[in-house]
Amino acid sequence: MEKGFCRDIAMDLGTTSVQVAVRGRGIVLEEPSVVAVDRRTGKILEVGQAARQMLGRTPGELVAVRPLEQGYIADCTMAEEMVSAFLRKALPRRLFKPRLLLCVPSGSAEVAERAVVEAGVRAGARKVYLMEEPLAAALGAGIDIRQPQGHMVVDIGGGTTDVAVTALGGVVASACLATAGDQFDQALIQYVRQHHDLLIGARTAQAVKEAIGQVAGEGEESAAVKGRCLTSGLPRQITLTAQETAEAFAPVAEVIVAAVHRVLERTPPELAADVAESGLLLTGGGSLLRGLDALLAQRTGMEAHVAAAPIQSVALGLLETLPDLSKRKEGVLYLARRQWSL
Secondary structure (H helix, E strand, C coil): CCCCCCCEEEEEECCCEEEEEECCCEEEEEEECCEEEECCCCCEEEECHHHHCCCCCCCCCEEEECCEECCEECCHHHHHHHHHHHHHHHCCCCCCCCEEEEEECCCCCHHHHHHHHHHHHHCCCCEEEEEEHHHHHHHHCCCCCCCCCCEEEEEECCCCEEEEEEECCEEEEEEEECCCHHHHHHHHHHHHHHHHCEECCHHHHHHHHHHHCECCCCCCCEEEEEEEECCCCCEEEEEEEHHHHHHHHHHHHHHHHHHHHHHHHCCCHHHHHHHHHHCEEEECHHHHCECHHHHHHHHHCCCEEECCCCCCHHHHHHHHHHHHHHHCCCHHHCCHHHCCCC
8 A cells, every 4th residue: 555645445335325445544535325326428426425415316317326236236327426426535636546455245146246346346436346244244253264263144235134153264155135224114114004004115114113113122112104004195194103114014024034034044064053152143224123122132042232333333344354355366266255264
């Protein structure tokens, strides 16, 4: 790294949010992964938080889009522009192109990995390196992934849930689900529609989830929810309880529990014994949903604990890896699952 001229950058490129960390400075940026585009001209108007404010509120000629869907790049052009914008925000006065470390879901196909690498290069990176999300999450949560002891990470993001058992710097068994925070929001939208004849948006559902949402427990909180009545077509307000959110979230939570069981079934006996001793590590924003750790503990018979900084775990793990970039091969030829020996 050329001091004063170029820095190494790590980016947790998530479906709902992006976190950017710079070597020597820590996490410097955290914004929604949303791009606002003029439909007529194709010109990008806003990126990040400013673009998120337009979701569900844009007039006909403007559209707010998410370049990533379920952890993968859905719109290459928009993804490149978004990554480029975040690089400019993170290093506004850089003289040389930085090296960029990005994370990918476990078990990603090579074509998906190549799309991530190309997006990083076209966005202005000199070299692009990849690391699997569960490894980064475990490292960011304080686990020494170089050791032979097995650890299970359940990383619940916005678009994907990554369940993996790690040991010796690699992923031994894993499952990546398109069931995560967004699906909890959609489940709540459907529940309110079916049980209250009220249509609410994704932002409202997310706000309710964060305020009173739970998957288990005896919470008695309630929240006022505003939306459009499906019968009259007029605005209407209802009161939604925490117990109702648990009912809405139950099917989604069961999918995550089933994935944990599947990964445990594929885990070698010695590592399974390690996991039984160390328990489940929950990371990602979805791990903050009340009662989810208790539900997993109940259904697996093992202790489940949430990381100290669950939302930042992946970015912190990538940040800790930055000093070792010179030892890595760039692109899709040297992935974390072929072993990251830190």
